Amino acid sequence: MTREEIIQKTNEALSKEFELPVEQLRPEASFQTDLGLDSLDAVDMVVVLEQKFGMTLRQKYDLRSMVTLNDLYNFIEKLANEAQK
Amino acid sequence: MKYFRTAINTLLWGSGALLWLGLSTLCAFPVLYFWPGKDGQRVRKFVYIQSKGILFFIRLCAKKLTVEKTDAPLGPCVVTANHQSALDLYTVAALGFDNVLYITKGWVFKLPFFRFVMNGAGYIDAEKTPPQIMLEQCRKAAQNGCAIMLFPQGSRKNPQARFKSGAFFLAEQLNLPVVPMAISGTGKMLPVGSIWLRASRVVLKQFEPISPRSYSGELGHLKMAQDVKKKIMDFVNTQEAK
Numbered sequence: 001m002t003r004e005e006i007i008q009k010t011n012e013a014l015s016k017e018f019e020l021p022v023e024q025l026r027p028e029a030s031f032q033t034d035l036g037l038d039s040l041d042a043v044d045m046v047v048v049l050e051q052k053f054g055m056t057l058r059q060k061y062d063l064r065s066m067v068t069l070n071d072l073y074n075f076i077e078k079l080a081n082e083a084q085k
Numbered sequence: 086m087k088y089f090r091t092a093i094n095t096l097l098w099g100s101g102a103l104l105w106l107g108l109s110t111l112c113a114f115p116v117l118y119f120w121p122g123k124d125g126q127r128v129r130k131f132v133y134i135q136s137k138g139i140l141f142f143i144r145l146c147a148k149k150l151t152v153e154k155t156d157a158p159l160g161p162c163v164v165t166a167n168h169q170s171a172l173d174l175y176t177v178a179a180l181g182f183d184n185v186l187y188i189t190k191g192w193v194f195k196l197p198f199f200r201f202v203m204n205g206a207g208y209i210d211a212e213k214t215p216p217q218i219m220l221e222q223c224r225k226a227a228q229n230g231c232a233i234m235l236f237p238q239g240s241r242k243n244p245q246a247r248f249k250s251g252a253f254f255l256a257e258q259l260n261l262p263v264v265p266m267a268i269s270g271t272g273k274m275l276p277v278g279s280i281w282l283r284a285s286r287v288v289l290k291q292f293e294p295i296s297p298r299s300y301s302g303e304l305g306h307l308k309m310a311q312d313v314k315k316k317i318m319d320f321v322n323t324q325e326a327k
Contacts (some may be wrong), residue, residue: 040251041250
C-alpha cells in the first residue's frame with residue numbers, strides 16, 4: 001500500500017465517521033486543536049481505522065504520541081510495511 | 086414593526102426573565118444553601134421551577150411555542166438535544182423532566198450568578214471531571230431517578246455541528262435509554278453573542294426513547310450518535326425551512 005493510498009483511506013474514514021470536512025484533513029492538523037477530536041474520539045478512531053485497513057492497531061497504537069494527522073499516517077505506513085515483510 | 090417587537094421582547098420579557106432568575110435565586114438561596122436535599126435534588130427541582138418561568142418568557146417572546154411530547158416515562162435516561170442558544174438549557178423542563186443533571190462545559194461554572202446553582206445541583210463539569218468519576222456520578226444520579234442532559238454538539242457556534250459520541254457512550258455504559266430532543270427557533274430568538282430577543286417560531290420535540298442495546302459492537306455509541314443527530318437535525322432543518 002502506498003503512502004497516498006494510506007492518506008486517502010484514512011481521510012475517507014475520518015471524514016465519514018467524524019464528519020470532518022476533507023479540506024481540514026491536512027497532515028499538520030492536530031487532532032485536538034484543529035479537528036476537535038476528544039479522547040473518546042481517539043479510541044473510536046482506532047476501531048474505525050482497524051476496520052478500514054483490516055489490521056490490529058490497538059496494541060501498537062500509543063495515543064499520547066499521536067498529535068497530528070501526519071503522525072497517524074506515519075504510524076499506519078510503518079505497520080503496513082511491517083505486515084508486508 | 087419587526088424592530089419594535091424585538092425591542093419590546095428584549096426590554097420587557099428579556100429583563101423580566103433576568104429579574105426572575107435573579108430574584109428567585111436570591112429568595113431561594115438561604116434555603117437551598119443549607120438544605121440542598123439529597124445530592125442537590127432540591128436545587129435541581131428549583132432549576133425546574135426557574136426553567137418553567139423562563140419558558141413562560143420564551144412563550145411571550147415567540148411568535149408561537151409548540152411542544153411535542155411523547156408518553157415515554159420521565160425516569161432516568163440521557164436526554165440529548167441540538168444546541169443553538171443559551172435558552173436551550175431551560176427547554177428540557179417543557180418535556181416535564183423535573184430532576185435533571187446537566188453535564189456542561191467548565192465556563193458555565195465560573196459565571197458568578199450561576200455558580201451557586203451549578204455546584205449546588207451537583208451538575209458535572211465535562212472538562213474537569215475525569216471520565217470514570219463522571220460515569221460513577223451519573224450512575225448514582227440515575228439510581229436516584231435523575232435524567233442526564235447533554236448537548237452533544239458541545240457548543241452553540243455551529244448549529245449543524247457533529248454530535249460527539251460521549252453522551253451515547255454514557256448511555257451505553259449505564260444502560261439508560263437515550264431521549265432525543267429537537268430544539269428549533271431558539272437560535273433565531275437569541276443568537277450567540279446577541280442580547281436582542283427576536284420573535285421567532287420555537288418548536289420543541291421529544292422523540293421516542295432509544296435503547297442503547299439496539300446498537301451493538303464497539304462503535305455502537307458512534308453509530309447511535311450519527312443516527313440521533315440525523316433524526317434531530319432532519320426535524321430542525323425542516324422546521325427552520327418553513
